[in-house]
C-alpha cells in the first residue's frame with residue numbers, strides 16, 4: 250500500500266529524512282516511534298503530499314507522492330487521510346458537519362462551497378460516527394465535546410473520506426492514558442473492519458507495543474528498528490531515543506550527504522493548518 254525507497258527530505262541544510270526504505274502492507278497498523286525532531290511528522294507529510302521529498306521514491310495508495318502537481322496531490326489526499334494531534338476539528342460546527350468535511354474532496358466545488366451533502370454522504374458520516382460511538386452527539390456543536398471525543402470526531406472525519414490509508418500524527422499526545430487507549434482502540438477497530446492501512450506516530454512505547462502490528466523506530470532521519478512489538482528490546486529503544494548523534498556520525502562516515510548534488514527545497518511546504526482551513530472556507 251505504501252512503498253518508500255531512498256527517501257530524503259532536506260529543509261535548507263537540515264537533512265531531516267536521510268534515506269528511508271519502507272514498505273507498508275495493506276491493512277497493516279504501523280507505529281512510528283522516535284524522539285522529538287527525528288522526522289516522524291515529516292515522513293507522514295511526505296506520504297500525503299503536504300511536504301515534497303527532496304529525492305527518492307514514494308508511492309502511496311497507487312499515487313506517486315513525489316509528484317507535487319495539484320491534480321495528483323488532490324487525488325493522493327483523497328486516498329490518504331490524516332488525523333492530527335490537536336484534532337483540527339472546527340469548534341463552531343456540529344459534530345456531523347465536521348465529519349462531513351471528510352467528504353469535501355469527493356463532492357463538486359459548488360456543493361462544497363454551499364456545503365450541500367447527499368443523503369448517502371450523511372448516511373456514511375453517521376456510520377463513521379457510529380464506529381466511534383458518537384452518533385448520539387451528531388447535532389451537538391463540537392466545542393461542547395471533550396478532547397477525547399473531539400479526536401474521535403477526527404477519526405470519523407478521516408473514515409468518512411473512505412481512504413485506503415490513514416496517517417495519524419501523535420493522535421493521543423494531548424489525552425490522558427485512559428482516553429488515549431480508548432481513542433487508539435476505536436482507530437484500530439475501525440481500520441481493521443474497513444481494511445484501512447494506518448501509519449501512526451506515537452511517543453508512548455507501551456501503546457506502540459499494544460496497538461502496532463509492526464513498529465519502526467526513526468532516529469536522526471533514519472530507520473533504526475523494524476519489527477514486531479515483542480521484538481522491541483531496551484537496546485533498540487536506546488538506539489531510537491539516544492542514538493541520534495551516533496546515527497548521524499555513522500551516516501556522515503559511510504554515506505555523506507551531498508549537499509552540492511541535491512535539489513534542496515526551501516521550507517515552503519504547505520502548513521497543515523492552511524490545508525484544513527482551505528478545505529472548510
Ligand SMILES: Nc1ncnc2c1ncn2[C@@H]1O[C@H](COP(=O)(O)OP(=O)(O)OP(=O)(O)O)[C@@H](O)[C@H]1O
Nearest residue numbers: 260265283284285286287288289290291292516518
Ligand atoms: N516546514 C519546515 N521547515 C523547516 N524545517 C522543518 C519544517 N518541518 C519540519 N522541519 C524540521 O524538521 C525536523 C524534524 O521535524 P519533525 O516535525 O518531522 O520531527 P518529529 O519527529 O515529528 O518531532 P515531534 O515528535 O516533536 O513532533 C526538525 O528539525 C524541524 O525543525
